Amino acid sequence: MMLETYNLTKQFNGKGGFKDVSLSVREGEVFSFLGKNGAGKSTFIRTLLGILYPTSGMGLMLGKPIGDVETRKKIGYLPELFQYHTWLTGYELLYNHGLLYKMKKNEIKARIDEVLKIVGLEGHEHKKIKQYSKGMKQRIGLGSAILSDPLLLFLDEPTSALDPLGRKQVRDIIFKLKNEGKTIFLNTHLLSEVELVSDRVAILDKGEMKKIGTMKELLHSPLMLSVGNCSEKIINELKKIDPLLERVGNDIKMSVERDNDLPKIADSVVKNDGLLYMMKRKENVLEELFINTVGEEDVR
Amino acid sequence: MRCIIRLTLLEMLKKKILYLTLALTAIFLIFYGIAMNYGYDSLRDAEPLMRIAVSGQFLSMGIYALGFIVSFLSIFASVGSISSEIEQGNYDAILSKPISRYEVVVGRYIGILLVLIPYATFFYLSIIGLNLYFGDGVVANIVTVNILKSLSVLYLLPTLLTSVGLLLSTYLSTMGAGVTLVILYFCGMVGGILEQIGHFITGEAKVVLTSIGITTSLVIPSDIVYRKASSILYTTSSGMNFSADNMLGASIQPSGLMLFYIGFYIIIMVVLSIRKFQIRDL
Ligand SMILES: Nc1ncnc2c1ncn2[C@@H]1O[C@H](COP(=O)(O)OP(=O)(O)OP(=O)(O)O)[C@@H](O)[C@H]1O
Numbered sequence: 001m002m003l004e005t006y007n008l009t010k011q012f013n014g015k016g017g018f019k020d021v022s023l024s025v026r027e028g029e030v031f032s033f034l035g036k037n038g039a040g041k042s043t044f045i046r047t048l049l050g051i052l053y054p055t056s057g058m059g060l061m062l063g064k065p066i067g068d069v070e071t072r073k074k075i076g077y078l079p080e081l082f083q084y085h086t087w088l089t090g091y092e093l094l095y096n097h098g099l100l101y102k103m104k105k106n107e108i109k110a111r112i113d114e115v116l117k118i119v120g121l122e123g124h125e126h127k128k129i130k131q132y133s134k135g136m137k138q139r140i141g142l143g144s145a146i147l148s149d150p151l152l153l154f155l156d157e158p159t160s161a162l163d164p165l166g167r168k169q170v171r172d173i174i175f176k177l178k179n180e181g182k183t184i185f186l187n188t189h190l191l192s193e194v195e196l197v198s199d200r201v202a203i204l205d206k207g208e209m210k211k212i213g214t215m216k217e218l219l220h221s222p223l224m225l226s227v228g229n230c231s232e233k234i235i236n237e238l239k240k241i242d243p244l245l246e247r248v249g250n251d252i253k254m255s256v257e258r259d260n261d262l263p264k265i266a267d268s269v270v271k272n273d274g275l276l277y278m279m280k281r282k283e284n285v286l287e288e289l290f291i292n293t294v295g296e297e298d299v300r
Numbered sequence: 301m302r303c304i305i306r307l308t309l310l311e312m313l314k315k316k317i318l319y320l321t322l323a324l325t326a327i328f329l330i331f332y333g334i335a336m337n338y339g340y341d342s343l344r345d346a347e348p349l350m351r352i353a354v355s356g357q358f359l360s361m362g363i364y365a366l367g368f369i370v371s372f373l374s375i376f377a378s379v380g381s382i383s384s385e386i387e388q389g390n391y392d393a394i395l396s397k398p399i400s401r402y403e404v405v406v407g408r409y410i411g412i413l414l415v416l417i418p419y420a421t422f423f424y425l426s427i428i429g430l431n432l433y434f435g436d437g438v439v440a441n442i443v444t445v446n447i448l449k450s451l452s453v454l455y456l457l458p459t460l461l462t463s464v465g466l467l468l469s470t471y472l473s474t475m476g477a478g479v480t481l482v483i484l485y486f487c488g489m490v491g492g493i494l495e496q497i498g499h500f501i502t503g504e505a506k507v508v509l510t511s512i513g514i515t516t517s518l519v520i521p522s523d524i525v526y527r528k529a530s531s532i533l534y535t536t537s538s539g540m541n542f543s544a545d546n547m548l549g550a551s552i553q554p555s556g557l558m559l560f561y562i563g564f565y566i567i568i569m570v571v572l573s574i575r576k577f578q579i580r581d582l
């Protein structure tokens with residue numbers, strides 16, 4: 001386990017923060033933490049990193065209790081508001097953060113060139129961070145987070161300031177790191193992003209963890225069919241796969257767990273003289289799940 | 301810790317604080333030098349007693365300005381040392397790396413002193429140098445040993461004020477810490493003056509003024525440090541103290557015991573700063 005928490009709680013004078021969160025993050029997975037503004041996502045990460053002290057409960061990171069200084073050599077963190085050391089240039093920032101990571105000088109220099117390329121800031125490294133755009137700041141922050149080639153990476157809304165291209169680049173970085181076996185803990189409220197990159201998801205609401213599971217477990221994304229000439233025969237065939245399917249006129253909604261069943265379904269429609277106008281998995285399921293879980297009332 | 305010190309120095313350099321301070325100090329020294337040049341010239345033919353009195357004033361004027369400027373630089377540099385970093389969210393970046401909290405506090409403290417101590421040395425030696433150079437033959441004999449002794453006591457001034465600023469900065473916002481330390485500093489100063497006045501009066505008033513003076517010096521001994529440093533300087537080889545007997549002068553020499561107290565005080569301030577920073581949320 002890269003990260004385990006047991007009833008971890010952080011509250012500010014009995015308010016805010018998060019309560020009794022128990023979860024574990026496995027090696028090599030992308031774990032997404034979902035929640036509205038003020039749900040406690042950032043507080044959770046900052047507590048794990050020892051910037052805040054937990055009120056109760058405990059946590060282990062890379063097998064060591066949270067707050068262990070040496071463990072942080074192998075941890076990367078992109079805070080949600082990048083606003084530090086803006087009087088340095090991008091290069092100087094990475095260099096000094098490398099020193100904070102206790103990396104060797106040559107190692108830092110070599111790594112800075114790689115990192116600048118990865119986050120797409122080549123050519124901007126000698127500008128003061130003050131003069132960076134919001135997205136560039138987020139990129140240099142990401143650069144600092146991956147500088148030490150960490151095993152476990154915490155990204156707090158890494159794409160909040162990025163343009164669509166930047167978002168794709170960050171996604172690609174996440175995929176690349178995942179392929180290298182790194183573990184990524186992602187805070188976000190961008191559901192589309194979560195759907196694209198995550199292995200597992202937890203939904204946090206008002207500081208409490210409401211749901212946790214793999215994308216598959218959480219999202220039985222139903223299959224939507226539109227069938228002309230829809231006969232009882234077709235429906236009976238389809239009920240063999242999902243006995244509980246719903247039908248309204250030509251529209252059918254059914255739950256199909258295995259993708260292998262999809263060609264079979266198309267077959268049984270066509271062979272029984274049905275006209276298959278449309279067949280697709282429902283989109284935005286995560287959004288539905290999210291809204292159903294956290295409700296639509298205001299942020300606290 | 302080294303990288304925290306490094307970042308502290310870099311910050312002063314990059315934010316141009318260092319250049320600004322040095323440039324303004326140079327301007328100050330130029331004006332002071334010109335004044336010394338003409339001032340000492342006019343004294344050459346004066347009565348010996350007058351010469352000693354006025355040359356003492358020249359020197360103490362410079363030392364007085366030095367004490368003030370070094371004090372205020374220490375205050376400005378230290379009151380934001382922790383709080384401004386919290387306000388800027390810097391600790392999200394720093395403490396997520398393998399750095400202990402005590403390293404942050406000690407690193408900030410050392411970083412600030414690494415600028416203030418050389419600065420105070422330069423400023424001090426410039427004032428003495430200008431007086432010795434322009435006042436050649438006029439200025440009463442200042443003993444070299446005393447110059448060095450006085451300088452080393454003077455080092456306690458930034459060391460002390462920075463330690464108090466550091467502690468306040470771990471509890472309060474930069475503004476709050478700044479206001480508190482400035483007021484404390486002036487309390488110390490007024491207490492020092494009251495103690496001196498108490499020296500010349502008698503009766504109940506003497507007891508009250510002296511007690512107030514002693515209490516403030518225990519709470520914030522910055523004024524004592526300044527007075528000790530100047531009184532060492534003004535002591536001639538014959539042991540006579542020629543400092544002018546004005547309210548800002550140094551007619552009472554603080555005891556050596558007080559210096560011990562101050563050393564202890566500084567250590568306590570730093571330890572308390574570390575303790576507070578270690579337990580607080582950032
Ligand atoms: N230092 C603090 N002192 C007091 N309350 C705090 C502090 N930090 C966070 N909180 C409270 O804790 C709750 C969770 O805040 P947090 O920043 O973790 O939310 P979040 O899920 O990251 O929200 P967002 O999506 O807006 O970033 C909020 O109610 C907030 O007001």
Ligand SMILES: [Mg+2]
Nearest residue numbers: 041042043080
């Ligand atoms: Mg947040």
